[in-house]
Amino acid sequence: MPHINDSYLYLQGSYLFSNIEKRVSAYKEAHPSAEVISLGIGDVTRPLIPAAVSAMHRAVDELAREETFRGYGPWRGYPFLIDAIIENDYKPLGIDFDKDEVFISDGAKCDTGNFQEILSASCTVAVTDPVYPVYVDSNVMAGRSGRYDPSTIRYEGIVYLPCTAENGFAPGLPGQKVDIIYLCSPNNPTGTTLTRDQLAVWVDFARATGAVILFDAAYEAFITQPGIPHSIYEIDGAREVAVEFRSFSKTAGFTGLRCAYTVVPKGVGGVSAGGERVSLNALWSRRHTTKFNGVSYVTQRAAEAVYTPEGKAQVKERVDYYLENARIIRETLASQGYTTHGGVNSPYIWLRTPQGMNSWGFFDTLLEELNIVGTPGSGFGACGEGYFRLTGFGSRENTLLAAERIKKWQI
Amino acid sequence: MPHINDSYLYLQGSYLFSNIEKRVSAYKEAHPSAEVISLGIGDVTRPLIPAAVSAMHRAVDELAREETFRGYGPWRGYPFLIDAIIENDYKPLGIDFDKDEVFISDGAKCDTGNFQEILSASCTVAVTDPVYPVYVDSNVMAGRSGRYDPSTIRYEGIVYLPCTAENGFAPGLPGQKVDIIYLCSPNNPTGTTLTRDQLAVWVDFARATGAVILFDAAYEAFITQPGIPHSIYEIDGAREVAVEFRSFSKTAGFTGLRCAYTVVPKGVGGVSAGGERVSLNALWSRRHTTKFNGVSYVTQRAAEAVYTPEGKAQVKERVDYYLENARIIRETLASQGYTTHGGVNSPYIWLRTPQGMNSWGFFDTLLEELNIVGTPGSGFGACGEGYFRLTGFGSRENTLLAAERIKKWQI
Numbered sequence: 001m002p003h004i005n006d007s008y009l010y011l012q013g014s015y016l017f018s019n020i021e022k023r024v025s026a027y028k029e030a031h032p033s034a035e036v037i038s039l040g041i042g043d044v045t046r047p048l049i050p051a052a053v054s055a056m057h058r059a060v061d062e063l064a065r066e067e068t069f070r071g072y073g074p075w076r077g078y079p080f081l082i083d084a085i086i087e088n089d090y091k092p093l094g095i096d097f098d099k100d101e102v103f104i105s106d107g108a109k110c111d112t113g114n115f116q117e118i119l120s121a122s123c124t125v126a127v128t129d130p131v132y133p134v135y136v137d138s139n140v141m142a143g144r145s146g147r148y149d150p151s152t153i154r155y156e157g158i159v160y161l162p163c164t165a166e167n168g169f170a171p172g173l174p175g176q177k178v179d180i181i182y183l184c185s186p187n188n189p190t191g192t193t194l195t196r197d198q199l200a201v202w203v204d205f206a207r208a209t210g211a212v213i214l215f216d217a218a219y220e221a222f223i224t225q226p227g228i229p230h231s232i233y234e235i236d237g238a239r240e241v242a243v244e245f246r247s248f249s250k251t252a253g254f255t256g257l258r259c260a261y262t263v264v265p266k267g268v269g270g271v272s273a274g275g276e277r278v279s280l281n282a283l284w285s286r287r288h289t290t291k292f293n294g295v296s297y298v299t300q301r302a303a304e305a306v307y308t309p310e311g312k313a314q315v316k317e318r319v320d321y322y323l324e325n326a327r328i329i330r331e332t333l334a335s336q337g338y339t340t341h342g343g344v345n346s347p348y349i350w351l352r353t354p355q356g357m358n359s360w361g362f363f364d365t366l367l368e369e370l371n372i373v374g375t376p377g378s379g380f381g382a383c384g385e386g387y388f389r390l391t392g393f394g395s396r397e398n399t400l401l402a403a404e405r406i407k408k409w410q411i
Numbered sequence: 412m413p414h415i416n417d418s419y420l421y422l423q424g425s426y427l428f429s430n431i432e433k434r435v436s437a438y439k440e441a442h443p444s445a446e447v448i449s450l451g452i453g454d455v456t457r458p459l460i461p462a463a464v465s466a467m468h469r470a471v472d473e474l475a476r477e478e479t480f481r482g483y484g485p486w487r488g489y490p491f492l493i494d495a496i497i498e499n500d501y502k503p504l505g506i507d508f509d510k511d512e513v514f515i516s517d518g519a520k521c522d523t524g525n526f527q528e529i530l531s532a533s534c535t536v537a538v539t540d541p542v543y544p545v546y547v548d549s550n551v552m553a554g555r556s557g558r559y560d561p562s563t564i565r566y567e568g569i570v571y572l573p574c575t576a577e578n579g580f581a582p583g584l585p586g587q588k589v590d591i592i593y594l595c596s597p598n599n600p601t602g603t604t605l606t607r608d609q610l611a612v613w614v615d616f617a618r619a620t621g622a623v624i625l626f627d628a629a630y631e632a633f634i635t636q637p638g639i640p641h642s643i644y645e646i647d648g649a650r651e652v653a654v655e656f657r658s659f660s661k662t663a664g665f666t667g668l669r670c671a672y673t674v675v676p677k678g679v680g681g682v683s684a685g686g687e688r689v690s691l692n693a694l695w696s697r698r699h700t701t702k703f704n705g706v707s708y709v710t711q712r713a714a715e716a717v718y719t720p721e722g723k724a725q726v727k728e729r730v731d732y733y734l735e736n737a738r739i740i741r742e743t744l745a746s747q748g749y750t751t752h753g754g755v756n757s758p759y760i761w762l763r764t765p766q767g768m769n770s771w772g773f774f775d776t777l778l779e780e781l782n783i784v785g786t787p788g789s790g791f792g793a794c795g796e797g798y799f800r801l802t803g804f805g806s807r808e809n810t811l812l813a814a815e816r817i818k819k820w821q822i
Contacts, residue, residue: 001621001623001680001681001682001688002530002531002534002590002591002621002622002623002681002682003530003531003533003534003590003681003682003683003684004529004530004531004681004682004683004689004691004694005528005529005530005531005532005694006531006683006684008529008689008694008697008698009683009689011697018486018700041483043482043483044482045477045480045482046477046480047474047475047476047477047480048471048474048475048480050475053471053472053474053475056467056471056709057468057471060459060464060467060468060471061464063458063459063464063664063667063668064458064459064461064464065458066456066457066458066806069456069457069458069459069664070667071454071455071456071664071666071667072452072454072666072667073667075429106517106669106704107703107704109702109703109704110702110703110704113701113702113703114702117416117552118415118416118419119413119414119415119416120413120414120415120416120417121416122414123413123414133701134701134702137701138701138702141528141698141701179413179414180413210412210413211413212412212413253474253480253482255482255483256474256481256482256483256484256705256707256708257474257707257708257709258517258704258705258706258707269412270412270413270414270415271412271413271414271415272414272415272417272420273414273417277412278415278419278420280415283415283416283419286419286422287419287552289429290524290544290545290548290549290552291520291521291524291525291545291549291552292518292520292521292524293517293518293520293521293666293669294667294669295669296667296668296669296707296709296710297667297668298467298668298707298709298710299707299709395477
């Protein structure tokens with residue numbers, strides 16, 4: 001038998017969300033009449049926006065006719081979509097990119113998972129704690145960690161930056177040299193955002209120490225308060241050190257359609273063993289053309305429609321809907337004495353578990369007593385222990401039902 | 412700046428097809444009135460089959476309504492599609508699989524490129540020569556090769572198995588221990604197929620020596636002659652040593668929709684550094700759930716429709732159309748004295764360049780004199796030098812036009 005990638009054996013159990021799925025399935029099987037409400041995985045529930053629906057029908061009809069049929073698209077994505085992204089997501093912020101600095105992909109999860117591959121296996125990785133598990137797991141798979149230490153609930157060799165109520169969930173700079181820094185704002189799972197000043201500290205740090213920032217802005221559309229940066233490129237110097245990941249999943253309802261994009265400015269460099277500067281844009285382009293073959297044309301037309309006036313209005317309606325859900329959950333929890341964070345510029349509410357319960361204990365209790373599914377904070381890291389994530393992505397009906405159950409609950 | 416993955420620097424120039432694209436674009440720019448016919452990249456030209464078109468419209472409408480909306484699908488793909496695959500692609504061959512042995516993905520290119528990642532970087536890789544470049548490039552990126560040697564047109568550390576007219580394009584067994592073997596039948600680029608006996612030799616070899624076979628069957632639907640295996644699992648023992656990749660791209664016209672699947676039987680194992688047996692199915696599942704997030708629901712419904720009675724008839728019509736194109740090209744070339752291979756159970760014709768021209772020289776000549784784009788054989792490896800690939804994927808009109816130009820040509 002061939003030798004396997006032994007780094008995979010360091011990985012702990014299943015991926016968080018498949019683990020939750022298994023527990024929920026088991027519960028439902030044992031209690032077939034239970035009306036289980038999922039406020040767990042960050043999946044949308046509102047139908048696809050009408051602008052995208054129309055665009056997809058048109059695109060399908062194009063593929064049905066010989067004169068308008070399209071096969072393989074451009075590897076980095078169709079120019080019509082890349083143009084729409086630059087025009088609508090960046091130019092209003094005073095930021096411009098060349099077309100070949102934007103890469104269309106089938107998901108921010110895929111891109112945040114795969115991007116590390118173009119960097120050396122010897123790079124030191126810094127992540128926040130709690131953290132979206134894909135950042136860590138993909139680096140463990142690539143051999144950038146040591147073993148998992150159950151006593152610390154952490155992998156050796158990864159630099160964890162605690163995000164706690166004490167520091168307002170803003171990670172402090174690492175006390176050592178790191179090469180790859182993952183930041184996420186609005187944050188998954190804490191639902192908090194980084195200010196302009198906080199981001200500037202990171203950009204300056206990366207420039208001073210030669211690190212690259214992988215900035216996950218998948219929840220950017222949920223920022224409604226003024227003054228909070230929507231893009232890391234609003235910060236001076238970020239174009240030299242930061243890669244930004246965005247997604248159509250949570251805003252326009254694309255979780256099942258698969259479309260995202262990654263910005264890799266040409267100014268972002270890495271260094272070869274021989275000391276040469278190498279453009280990360282060129283490396284990512286090479287990775288993209290070799291191991292990826294583009295996003296469905298039909299999906300790319302749907303994404304383009306997100307930027308039409310109707311599309312924008314419909315996305316805003318969806319975002320407002322989910323934010324209202326988040327408000328309902330947040331205020332319900334607060335009225336019951338829970339301590340909550342996030343849920344304002346984010347669909348995620350990060351709550352302290354009551355009575356010092358641990359996260360999985362609260363998961364089981366909530367599932368069994370209220371038939372509500374959430375995500376255990378400890379699934380996102382050691383600092384998530386004692387926390388729990390709920391999302392505003394349910395339907396209004398289910399959100400109100402969940403709120404009612406929480407209000408009546410005597411834990 | 413962070414250190415990069417230096418293995419990327421071993422890669423030669425651009426990916427073959429982007430290289431071709433660049434040359435063709437430059438030619439078109441210089442000669443805007445030229446009617447360039449592409450028989451180069453293996454991209455389909457017939458419209459999407461009507462069964463898939465209807466299924467996609469229905470799926471889009473489902474996503475447009477709250478009651479039927481679907482967000483994230485199951486990571487490994489929807490059971491409706493996995494069931495259809497097992498029922499239609501395998502059971503008629505007397506082969507059965509568990510649902511969790513089949514993984515739906517967004518492309519055979521992606522899967523053949525990514526699969527190596529679950530195996531050790533120390534594994535020795537064997538590929539045929541000529542070879543689909545993704546197999547080699549993805550392993551170079553993973554550090555399984557030494558440097559590229561321009562004198563041999565090969566990477567050090569990769570085991571190349573020559574496929575020549577002399578051995579009927581059937582690779583002979585390697586003279587050394589190898590761990591990962593890539594086979595492709597019907598072959599891209601040579602258009603030839605491996606017989607049952609030839610495949611059995613490889614399965615026996617893999618079992619005897621502890622190798623894994625990565626079997627690319629993306630062109631399986633083009634097999635029309637009896638007796639040629641459609642799946643490696645028709646060979647006894649293959650379930651212990653082989654992974655099979657298939658695609659909807661070339662049959663149902665899905666190159667722009669992105670859908671493929673990979674079969675990883677639970678019997679296929681690898682070994683850890685500690686000597687433990689590890690299921691490759693479990694490792695691939697872990698990779699899939701961490702770095703991938705499923706295929707568009709709309710695309711999966713289109714793929715399901717491929718297996719309806721109408722879908723099957725429509726796919727057969729498409730395959731017959733492309734095979735007829737291949738016959739036209741093959742016979743035209745033969746009538747002009749060219750030596751050709753393939754093009755019978757495959758859309759690809761592999762021809763000897765005339766007058767001892769090298770492959771890129773013939774590419775330029777064909778582009779400039781006949782305005783026909785093909786693929787230089789040398790782009791697929793050292794043994795491809797002096798060969799050239801044409802495809803039956805053009806429209807009938809363009810194929811006939813190309814045939815006319817070839818007939819009148821005095822090279």
